[in-house]
Amino acid sequence: MSSVKGIRPTLRSEELLKKGAYIAGKWITESKEYFEVTDPATNAVITKLPDQPVQAVDEAIDAAFESYKEFKNTTPRQRAGWLRNMYNLMIENTNDLAKILTWENGKALTEAIGEIKYAASYFEWYAEEACRAYGVTIQPANPSNRAFTLRQPVGVCGLICPWNFPSAMITRKAAAALAAGCTVIVKPDSQTPLSALALAHLIEKAGFPKGSFNVVLSHTRTPEFGLRLCESPKVKKISFTGSTNVGKILMKQSASTMKKLSFELGGNAPFIIFEDADLELAVDQAVASKFRGLGQTCVCANRLYVHASIIDKFSDLLAAKVRKFVMGHGLDEKTTHGCLINQNAIKKVEDHVQDAVKKGAKVVLEGGPLSNLGPSFYSPYILSHVPENAKVSHEETFGPLCPIFSFKNMEEVVGYANDTEVGLAAYVFSKDVNTLYTVSEALETGMVSCNTGLFTDCSIPFGGIGESGFGREGSLYGIEDYTVVKTVTMGNLPKRL
Ligand SMILES: NC(=O)c1ccc[n+]([C@@H]2O[C@H](COP(=O)([O-])OP(=O)(O)OC[C@H]3O[C@@H](n4cnc5c(N)ncnc54)[C@H](O)[C@@H]3O)[C@@H](O)[C@H]2O)c1
Numbered sequence: 001m002s003s004v005k006g007i008r009p010t011l012r013s014e015e016l017l018k019k020g021a022y023i024a025g026k027w028i029t030e031s032k033e034y035f036e037v038t039d040p041a042t043n044a045v046i047t048k049l050p051d052q053p054v055q056a057v058d059e060a061i062d063a064a065f066e067s068y069k070e071f072k073n074t075t076p077r078q079r080a081g082w083l084r085n086m087y088n089l090m091i092e093n094t095n096d097l098a099k100i101l102t103w104e105n106g107k108a109l110t111e112a113i114g115e116i117k118y119a120a121s122y123f124e125w126y127a128e129e130a131c132r133a134y135g136v137t138i139q140p141a142n143p144s145n146r147a148f149t150l151r152q153p154v155g156v157c158g159l160i161c162p163w164n165f166p167s168a169m170i171t172r173k174a175a176a177a178l179a180a181g182c183t184v185i186v187k188p189d190s191q192t193p194l195s196a197l198a199l200a201h202l203i204e205k206a207g208f209p210k211g212s213f214n215v216v217l218s219h220t221r222t223p224e225f226g227l228r229l230c231e232s233p234k235v236k237k238i239s240f241t242g243s244t245n246v247g248k249i250l251m252k253q254s255a256s257t258m259k260k261l262s263f264e265l266g267g268n269a270p271f272i273i274f275e276d277a278d279l280e281l282a283v284d285q286a287v288a289s290k291f292r293g294l295g296q297t298c299v300c301a302n303r304l305y306v307h308a309s310i311i312d313k314f315s316d317l318l319a320a321k322v323r324k325f326v327m328g329h330g331l332d333e334k335t336t337h338g339c340l341i342n343q344n345a346i347k348k349v350e351d352h353v354q355d356a357v358k359k360g361a362k363v364v365l366e367g368g369p370l371s372n373l374g375p376s377f378y379s380p381y382i383l384s385h386v387p388e389n390a391k392v393s394h395e396e397t398f399g400p401l402c403p404i405f406s407f408k409n410m411e412e413v414v415g416y417a418n419d420t421e422v423g424l425a426a427y428v429f430s431k432d433v434n435t436l437y438t439v440s441e442a443l444e445t446g447m448v449s450c451n452t453g454l455f456t457d458c459s460i461p462f463g464g465i466g467e468s469g470f471g472r473e474g475s476l477y478g479i480e481d482y483t484v485v486k487t488v489t490m491g492n493l494p495k496r497l
């Protein structure tokens with residue numbers, strides 16, 4: 001365990017640390033009110049940023065709307081150039097961007113470096129996809145008509161983003177939107193706005209026109225900001241990553257203007273390990289999936305289902321690996337796992353642990369608060385033989401609790417896995433390709449990962465089904481979500497020769 005006090009990152013480019021919102025290519029630092037951004041590992045104040053009034057959203061919408069009039073007519077090649085510049089700038093500044101991210105979010109620096117590379121990859125990917133927005137040609141029933149389709153940018157987009165991936169959840173949306181020819185307004189979480197502002201600084205350097213990328217800041221008026229974006233007739237699309245509850249609010253609010261929506265919401269990922277799985281591999285991958293971001297990713301394993309014949313061996317091997325974690329300030333190079341985002345996150349883990357233990361779960365590894373390290377440190381709990389009626393089987397913990405459930409056969413475990421309203425990711429471990437195939441087809445989730453705990457990549461479609469939301473980010477489909485298909489019919493053409 002390492003010391004947490006007095007760590008402040010040294011940046012090669014201090015100019016990446018911004019002090020204001022970014023609207024129409026201007027930095028807005030003046031405000032009547034300010035909010036503090038703190039280091040979750042120590043609660044020390046990093047900086048103060050403007051807590052903007054709702055009029056700031058209107059200004060950002062107007063800026064994006066004005067910019068869109070020209071930006072939509074830029075060529076895909078022009079946009080690809082700016083996107084490629086942005087990728088290069090992010091890669092050049094990886095270490096600084098990662099330090100800022102760790103400072104405000106608490107994740108270990110190695111993970112933050114991974115996130116920045118992942119975040120940058122969306123700019124590279126969409127630099128390549130920008131030029132590939134194809135339409136189709138159609139022969140309608142009327143022989144003297146022909147039709148063809150155009151994919152056009154949907155318009156101004158509101159991007160509402162969470163704290164758990166302060167960089168990648170923005171770039172996954174913004175890169176696709178900008179590639180399609182849309183302009184954007186980003187609303188980052190007030191716990192992690194510095195990564196968004198560092199991106200805005202690089203966007204400016206990359207050459208994007210003023211007003212094409214805007215960042216608004218609010219700590220106390222987030223719901224009003226959301227409402228303004230949803231109700232504005234100038235905003236044509238909302239893309240949101242966050243909880244299912246907030247997703248439902250945004251969907252209702254968007255009904256008045258019939259917006260196009262993409263929602264990446266909560267998960268409850270089952271991680272299934274069959275009797276014939278490579279046990280060492282399954283243990284390593286379970287650790288990687290469950291404890292990425294200390295359990296604070298929407299695709300983290302939430303429920304581990306392990307075949308009854310191997311559950312005790314698996315649990316012991318898993319505990320041995322988790323005991324080796326080095327928890328500490330994310331900026332300390334020895335740290336493998338940082339802290340949680342806030343006290344509410346800790347409360348949720350404790351609630352799920354107590355509930356499962358009260359209902360009969362066995363404690364394999366006792367975790368709990370590490371107040372000697374700082375206010376938001378919590379060492380992982382591993383529980384086994386967790387009963388199906390435990391809260392954690394139906395609610396996402398979003399923290400370092402690893403609950404292991406036992407199962408006897410394929411039908412039973414698929415039934416448990418699908419017994420949830422949310423269907424984002426699922427994991428299956430087996431050496432039998434028939435098992436992998438059959439179970440993958442039966443699982444009701446948007447993504448299934450076989451024999452690996454880490455599967456996300458800019459090239460694959462990311463998204464869920466049911467109350468995990470809709471729309472796909474990344475991949476060839478991600479850009480489609482920022483376009484509308486227009487059909488053009490050419491009528492009364494002369495007879496074919
Ligand atoms: N599917 C995904 O890709 C994905 C990714 C990350 C997080 N999540 C989910 O997000 C949840 C955890 O993140 P969270 O606690 O930040 O979620 P959250 O829904 O509380 O917040 C997400 C974002 O929405 C903003 N927000 C909150 N209320 C709002 C409102 N009324 N109007 C407009 N914006 C509002 C927040 O400030 C934040 O920026 C988990 O359930 C997790 O699964 C999903």
Ligand SMILES: O=CCCC(=O)O
Nearest residue numbers: 164165297298299456
């Ligand atoms: O938390 C959600 C995003 C996770 C990922 O993209 O790997």
